[in-house]
Amino acid sequence: MAVTGILLVLFLIAHMLGNLKVFTGETSFDHYAHWLRDIGKPLLPGVWFLWILRTVLVVAVVAHIWAATVLALRARAARPVKYAHRKKVRGSYAARTMRWGGVIILLFVIYHLLDLTTGTLNPVGNEGKPYGNVVADFAPERWYVTLFYTLAIVTLGFHLRHGAFSAFRSLGQQTPRGERRARNAALVFAVVLCAGYLVVPFAVLTGLVS
Amino acid sequence: MELFTQGDPIADTKAPAGPIEKRWETRRFEAKLVNPANRRKMTVIVVGTGLAGGSAAATLAEQGYHVKSYCYQDSPRRAHSIAAQGGINAAKNYRNDGDSVHRLFYDTVKGGDFRSRESNVHRLAEVSVNIIDQCVAQGVPFAREYGGLLDTRSFGGAQVQRTFYARGQTGQQLLLGAYQALERQIGLGNVEMNSRHEMLELVIIDGKARGIVVRDLVTGEISTEMADAVVLASGGYGNVFYLSTNAKGCNVTATWRAHRKGAYFANPCYTQIHPTCIPVSGDHQSKLTLMSESLRNDGRVWVPKTKGDDRNPRDIPEDERDYYLERIYPSFGNLVPRDIASRAAKNVCDEGRGVGPTKLGVYLDFADAIGRLGRKAIEAKYGNLFEMYERITGEDPYEVPMRIYPAVHYTMGGLWVDYDLQSSIPGLFVIGEANFSDHGANRLGASALMQGLADGYFVLPTTIANYLASGPLEKVDASHPAAVEARTDVEDRIQRLLAVNGDRTVDSFHRELGQIMWEHCGMERSEAGLRKAIGEIRDLRDAFWQRVKVSGTGEELNQSLEKAGRVADFFELAELMCIDALHREESCGGHFRAEHQTPDGEAQRDDDRFAYVAAWEFTATGEPSALHKEDLKFEYVHPTQRSYK
Amino acid sequence: MNLTLRIWRQKGPEDKGRMVTYPVNDVSPDMSFLEMLDVLNERLILDGEDPVAFDHDCREGICGMCGLMINGDAHGPQRGTTACQLHMRQFTDGETIDIEPWRASAFPVIKDLVVNRGAFDKIIAAGGYITAPTGSAPEAHSTPVAKANADAAFESAACIGCGACVAACPNGSGMLFTAAKLTQLSLLPQGQPERYTRVIGMVDAHDEAGFGGCTNAGECTVACPKGIPLNTIGRLNRDYLAATTKGGNTPGS
Numbered sequence A: 001m002a003v004t005g006i007l008l009v010l011f012l013i014a015h016m017l018g019n020l021k022v023f024t025g026e027t028s029f030d031h032y033a034h035w036l037r038d039i040g041k042p043l044l045p046g047v048w049f050l051w052i053l054r055t056v057l058v059v060a061v062v063a064h065i066w067a068a069t070v071l072a073l074r075a076r077a078a079r080p081v082k083y084a085h086r087k088k089v090r091g092s093y094a095a096r097t098m099r100w101g102g103v104i105i106l107l108f109v110i111y112h113l114l115d116l117t118t119g120t121l122n123p124v125g126n127e128g129k130p131y132g133n134v135v136a137d138f139a140p141e142r143w144y145v146t147l148f149y150t151l152a153i154v155t156l157g158f159h160l161r162h163g164a165f166s167a168f169r170s171l172g173q174q175t176p177r178g179e180r181r182a183r184n185a186a187l188v189f190a191v192v193l194c195a196g197y198l199v200v201p202f203a204v205l206t207g208l209v210s
Numbered sequence B: 001m002e003l004f005t006q007g008d009p010i011a012d013t014k015a016p017a018g019p020i021e022k023r024w025e026t027r028r029f030e031a032k033l034v035n036p037a038n039r040r041k042m043t044v045i046v047v048g049t050g051l052a053g054g055s056a057a058a059t060l061a062e063q064g065y066h067v068k069s070y071c072y073q074d075s076p077r078r079a080h081s082i083a084a085q086g087g088i089n090a091a092k093n094y095r096n097d098g099d100s101v102h103r104l105f106y107d108t109v110k111g112g113d114f115r116s117r118e119s120n121v122h123r124l125a126e127v128s129v130n131i132i133d134q135c136v137a138q139g140v141p142f143a144r145e146y147g148g149l150l151d152t153r154s155f156g157g158a159q160v161q162r163t164f165y166a167r168g169q170t171g172q173q174l175l176l177g178a179y180q181a182l183e184r185q186i187g188l189g190n191v192e193m194n195s196r197h198e199m200l201e202l203v204i205i206d207g208k209a210r211g212i213v214v215r216d217l218v219t220g221e222i223s224t225e226m227a228d229a230v231v232l233a234s235g236g237y238g239n240v241f242y243l244s245t246n247a248k249g250c251n252v253t254a255t256w257r258a259h260r261k262g263a264y265f266a267n268p269c270y271t272q273i274h275p276t277c278i279p280v281s282g283d284h285q286s287k288l289t290l291m292s293e294s295l296r297n298d299g300r301v302w303v304p305k306t307k308g309d310d311r312n313p314r315d316i317p318e319d320e321r322d323y324y325l326e327r328i329y330p331s332f333g334n335l336v337p338r339d340i341a342s343r344a345a346k347n348v349c350d351e352g353r354g355v356g357p358t359k360l361g362v363y364l365d366f367a368d369a370i371g372r373l374g375r376k377a378i379e380a381k382y383g384n385l386f387e388m389y390e391r392i393t394g395e396d397p398y399e400v401p402m403r404i405y406p407a408v409h410y411t412m413g414g415l416w417v418d419y420d421l422q423s424s425i426p427g428l429f430v431i432g433e434a435n436f437s438d439h440g441a442n443r444l445g446a447s448a449l450m451q452g453l454a455d456g457y458f459v460l461p462t463t464i465a466n467y468l469a470s471g472p473l474e475k476v477d478a479s480h481p482a483a484v485e486a487r488t489d490v491e492d493r494i495q496r497l498l499a500v501n502g503d504r505t506v507d508s509f510h511r512e513l514g515q516i517m518w519e520h521c522g523m524e525r526s527e528a529g530l531r532k533a534i535g536e537i538r539d540l541r542d543a544f545w546q547r548v549k550v551s552g553t554g555e556e557l558n559q560s561l562e563k564a565g566r567v568a569d570f571f572e573l574a575e576l577m578c579i580d581a582l583h584r585e586e587s588c589g590g591h592f593r594a595e596h597q598t599p600d601g602e603a604q605r606d607d608d609r610f611a612y613v614a615a616w617e618f619t620a621t622g623e624p625s626a627l628h629k630e631d632l633k634f635e636y637v638h639p640t641q642r643s644y645k
Numbered sequence C: 001m002n003l004t005l006r007i008w009r010q011k012g013p014e015d016k017g018r019m020v021t022y023p024v025n026d027v028s029p030d031m032s033f034l035e036m037l038d039v040l041n042e043r044l045i046l047d048g049e050d051p052v053a054f055d056h057d058c059r060e061g062i063c064g065m066c067g068l069m070i071n072g073d074a075h076g077p078q079r080g081t082t083a084c085q086l087h088m089r090q091f092t093d094g095e096t097i098d099i100e101p102w103r104a105s106a107f108p109v110i111k112d113l114v115v116n117r118g119a120f121d122k123i124i125a126a127g128g129y130i131t132a133p134t135g136s137a138p139e140a141h142s143t144p145v146a147k148a149n150a151d152a153a154f155e156s157a158a159c160i161g162c163g164a165c166v167a168a169c170p171n172g173s174g175m176l177f178t179a180a181k182l183t184q185l186s187l188l189p190q191g192q193p194e195r196y197t198r199v200i201g202m203v204d205a206h207d208e209a210g211f212g213g214c215t216n217a218g219e220c221t222v223a224c225p226k227g228i229p230l231n232t233i234g235r236l237n238r239d240y241l242a243a244t245t246k247g248g249n250t251p252g253s
C-alpha cells in the first residue's frame, strides 16, 4: 500500500509542477507537453518515455487499488454484523474516508483522462494543444467542470493527508514525537498539493490565464 | 446439639527436622524424582490460573507432565491475582537496609501473630529471592531506578524496603508473566486449557484424589476429568461476606467440595480486613474497591475530634483533627499492620466520629504530602489510584481528602496442607490463597503474591513429583463407580437448584448472608454474636433452598445458576467460620474476640490454649464437624505480645 | 434517574439476535454501569424472564473481562475507563442507552453481550512471551534496564486484553493489542533473542484469527481504557519489516 501510494504521490508532484507551467504562457506549456513526449530521443523512439511513465502509473494504481480492495474485503469479513448504534468518528476523519475518497479520485482520473489526455470530452480537444484544452475547460461558463475538479482535488487532499501519515506508520515510524511530526508533515503536504492543483482552474476562471 | 466434636490431633510429618535453614534443601534432596520419560504419561489437573495455578501449570508442563488447566473466566489471564496492586516481598536486601531471609521469616511469623508454621514460612522467605529473578527473566516490567536497577518500597508495616512493584499493577504484571509462560505451554500442546469451566466436585478413588467434575459454563455440559493428581489453586473465599475487594466470581466451591470429600479445612475464621477501601455508597453496591495500602506511606489518617462534626474537612482546623493512628501508635503511625489499622477505624466510627454520608469512613489526607513533595511527585506515585478514586466517588483526592473504610480482603484460612502442600487427601495438593499455610492469623502486605508464586513455581513442582514417583497409579476412567457417583451428585444438585423456582433472587440471599457475617464474624466477634449468627445462617440457608429463584436451564450459559451453586456453598462455609471463631477463645491477627483484649484494646492471644491450627473435618451433612488440632512449635521466633506502639 | 435501555439479546451463537428495549427507573448516579444492569437483571429474574448475560469479574478495571459497546462507544463515553468503572453520573435522566456486544468475527457472540475472545490468547501463545524456564533465571540485577525503557515497557504492558480496540476499529483489527505486547517485550533486553520470530508469529496468528488489517485509523487508541499509545503499531510495523526483509532474523544482525 505504502509503496504504491508513494509512487502515485511522486507522479502527483511532477504533474502539479507540470501544470503550473500554465503560468509561463501557452507556448512553454504546450512545449512542455510535447517535451513530455520527446524526452529520451534519440535513445527511445517517439512517445516511449511517456508510455513507460504511463505503464508505471497504471501498475501503481492497479496495485494500489488491489491492495486497498483486499484491505476493504478483510475489514468487511472481520465485522460481519454491524453496530446498531453507529458512532461519529473519534479518530481521524480523513482516515475514515480513505476508501470512498479513493473511488472518487479514480472516477475523477478517468473523466480527467478522457478530458485532457484524449480530449474526447473536451470542448476543444486538440491533442497537440493542451494549453487551449485547459483554458477551454475551465472557462467561466463551464463552471461545473471547475467545481468537479475542485471537489475531486479536495478529496484527494484528504486522501493524502491520512495516506501520507499512514505511509510513515506503515513504514515503521514509532516515537510519539515522530508521530506528531508525521501528522503535521502529511497535513502540510496535502494542503500544498491541493493548492498547487487548484490555482490552475481558478486562474483560468478568473481570466488570469486565457 | 454440640456445634462440633473433638477429633485426634494431627501433625505435619513432611517437614524434615534439623536447622530451619536446611529443611527445604533437605526436603528437596530427599524428594523422589520422576523419570522424564514417564512424566509424559502422567496427567495433573490444576484448578485455577492465578499466580499459584498459572505458575504451577506452566512449570509442570515445562517439566514434561501432561497438564489440564481450568478457570471460570474466559481467559487464564483474568484470574483474580490480576487485581493485586501494591507489590511483592522478597528478601533481596538490595537496599542494604538490614533485610535478610531470616528477617522476612521473622516478620512473617510475627505478622501472622504466631499462628503459622515456622518451617513453611522460612521456606517462603528463602524462595522469595528466586521469584524476583524468575519474573524479571520473563519480562515483568518492575519499577526501576535511574541506574536501571530494581526499585523497592516499604509496605504494610515492614521497616525495611523489600517490596518490589510495578506501579499500582504488580499483580497484573506478575500474573501476565505466568500467563504468558502458560500460553507458551498451551501453544506447545503440553497444557490442555479449559477456560469458562467450573469445578463442581472432586473424584476420589481408593482414598486418592483422581479427578474432578466440571461444568462447561458455555454449553452447560458436565464432564468428568481424570488424572494422577489434582492441584487446587482456586483462591480465597472472602466473597462469603458478599461485599469484599475480591472479584465477583471468587468462590469457595472448589475447596469446599474437596472439604466435603474429606480434606480438612484449617482456620476458616482468619479473615483479613483491609483498612484502605472506598466506603460503601448505597445498597446497590456490588463490590468494594481497594485503595492500595502504599497510600498509607504518604497519606495521613484522621477523623474530627468531636462527634458528628459535619464541616467540610478542609474547614476543620488542625487542632480539631484526631490523627488517631499517629497518636496511638507513635513508632509505626499510619503504617501499622492491617488488622490494627482496620480495628482502629472501626472504633472511631463506633464512637460516632466517622465521616461521609454513611458515617462509616475516615479521612486519608494527602495535603501534607502534596505540600512537602509537590503534586507532581504524588501524581507519579499514585496517579492511577487517585484517578480510580475520582472515577468511583466523583471527588478529587488532590483537593479533598479521600474517604476510606475497612473491607474484607483476604482469607488466611483454607484447606489444611502439610509441608509438601498436600491436603489430608493423598494426591490432592492445594496452593496459593486456597490453602491455609503461611500467613497464620494475619497476612502481611505483599506476601500473598510471594506465596502464590513460591508455591507454583518452586515448591509444588518438587513436592508433587515425590508423590507421583510413588506411582504409577492404576489407570481409571470416568466410568469408575466413584466417578459416576460424583457426576450424578453434581447433576442432581443443579436440578435441585433449578427446581426450587421460588420468589427471591440468589443475590438477595447472598447480600443477607454477607450482612450477617460482617455484623458478627467481621472485624470484631463475640460469643453472643457468633451464636446468633449461626442460628441466622441456618435459617437463611433453609430459606434459600425453599425460596431461591434461578432462571433458565442447565444446558446453556446461565450466570444465575453459577451464582446459586457458589452461594449454596458459602452458606455451609459461613457456618463453619462462625463455629471456628466461636471455639477460638482468644484474639489473634485477623480474629478479634471482644472478650479477649488487653486493657488498652489490643488483641489478647492465649498461647497456652490456642497455639494450634484448627483443622476441621467434614463428617456428614447436618452433623457437627470434627476438630483436629495441629500444635504449633516456635523454636526460632518466640511468641511475644505484638506491639506496634 | 430513569433510563431506557436498548440491549442486544441473542439466545446463543445460532440465534439471530435483536435489540430489545427495557425501561429502568430510579437509578442512582453513584451506581456503576454494571450495577445498573444488576438491578435490571434482578427484576427480569423475578418476572421470570431471562436475565441479560454480560461478562465481568473484578469490577475494578483491571481483569479485562467486561466489555460493552455503549451508545457506539467501546466501554462507554468516559475516556480511559472500562465499563465496570463507568458510573451512572456520566449519563442524564431520561436518556436512551444502546448496549451491544463487541462486533468482530474473531469474537463470536456466545450469548447476549458475552463474546469469545479466545483469539487473543492464541496471539499470545504464538509468541507473546519470553522463554524463561522456571529456575533458569539469572540474578535479577545482572541486567540493568534503562528507566525510560522500563517505563515505556510498562506503559504497553498495562493492556488488559479487553478487546475494545477491536470493537472500535473500523477494520476490526486487533493490531493495538498485538502491538502492545510486542512493544513491551521488544523494549526489554530479555526480549531481544526472540524479537523477530515473535513479531512474525504474533502477526500471523492475528491474521489467521480473522481480525482485519490495520490502516492506521487510530480509533483503537481512543477507545482503549488503558490508553495504549498508537505508536506501538509503528514499532510493530518496524519490527515486522525488519523480520521479513531478511536481516532481522539472520544470525548476527
Ligand SMILES: Cc1cc2nc3c(=O)[nH]c(=O)nc-3n(C[C@H](O)[C@H](O)[C@H](O)COP(=O)(O)OP(=O)(O)OC[C@H]3O[C@@H](n4cnc5c(N)ncnc54)[C@H](O)[C@@H]3O)c2cc1C
Binding pocket: B047, B048, B049, B050, B051, B052, B053, B070, B071, B072, B073, B076, B078, B079, B080, B081, B082, B083, B084, B085, B086, B087, B088, B170, B171, B197, B198, B199, B200, B233, B234, B235, B236, B245, B246, B247, B250, B251, B253, B254, B290, B409, B410, B431, B432, B433, B434, B445, B446, B447, B448, B449, B450, B452
Ligand atoms: C484488590 C486486591 C489487592 C491485592 N493486593 C495484593 C498485594 O498488593 N500484594 C499481595 O501480595 N497480595 C495482594 N492481594 C492478595 C492476592 O492478590 C491474592 O491472595 C492472590 O492473588 C491469590 O492468588 P491465587 O492464585 O491463590 O488465586 P486467584 O488469583 O484468586 O485465582 C483463582 C483461580 O481459580 C479459578 N477458580 C476459582 N474457583 C474455581 C472453580 N470452582 N472452578 C474452576 N476454577 C476456579 C479462577 O478462575 C482463578 O483462575 C490482593 C488481593 C485483592 C483482592
Ligand code: HEM
Binding pocket: A001, A002, A003, A004, A005, A006, A008, A009, A012, A061, A064, A065, A068, A069, A071, A098, A099, A101, A102, A103, A105, A106, A159, A160, A162, A163, A164, A166, A167, A168, A170, C214, C215, C216
Ligand atoms: C480506487 C482508488 C483508490 C482507493 C480505493 C484507495 C484506497 C486507499 C486506502 C484504503 C489507503 C489506506 C492504506 C493505509 O492506510 O495503509 C490508501 C492509501 C494511500 N492512497 Fe489511495 N486509494 C485510491 C486511489 C489513490 C490515488 C489515485 C492516489 C494518488 C493519486 C492515492 C494515494 C494514496 C497514498 C499516497 C496512500 C498512502 C499509502 C499508505 O497508506 O501506506 N490513492 N488508499
Ligand code: HEM
Binding pocket: A015, A019, A033, A034, A036, A050, A053, A054, A057, A105, A109, A112, A113, A116, A117, A130, A134, A149, A153, A156, A197, A198, A200, A201
Ligand atoms: C486542475 C488540476 C489538473 C490539471 C489542470 C491537469 C492537467 C492535465 C493535462 C493538461 C494533462 C494532459 C497532459 C498531456 O497529455 O500532455 C493531464 C494528464 C493527466 N493528469 Fe492531470 N491535471 C490536473 C489534476 C490531476 C489530478 C488531481 C490527477 C490524479 C489524481 C491527474 C492525473 C492525470 C493523469 C494520470 C494524466 C495522464 C498523464 C499521461 O498522459 O500519462 N491530474 N492533466
Ligand code: SF4
Binding pocket: C158, C159, C160, C161, C162, C163, C164, C165, C166, C176, C177, C180, C223, C224, C225, C226, C227, C228
Ligand atoms: S489494547 Fe487497550 S483496548 Fe485493546 S485489549 Fe488492550 S487494553 Fe483493551
Ligand code: F3S
Binding pocket: C168, C169, C170, C171, C172, C173, C174, C175, C176, C213, C214, C215, C216, C217, C218, C219, C220, C221, C233
Ligand atoms: S483503529 Fe484499527 S486501523 Fe489500526 S490504528 Fe487502530 S487498529
Ligand code: FES
Binding pocket: C055, C056, C057, C058, C059, C060, C061, C062, C063, C064, C065, C066, C067, C082, C083, C084, C085
Ligand atoms: S470487570 Fe474487570 S475490567 Fe471490568
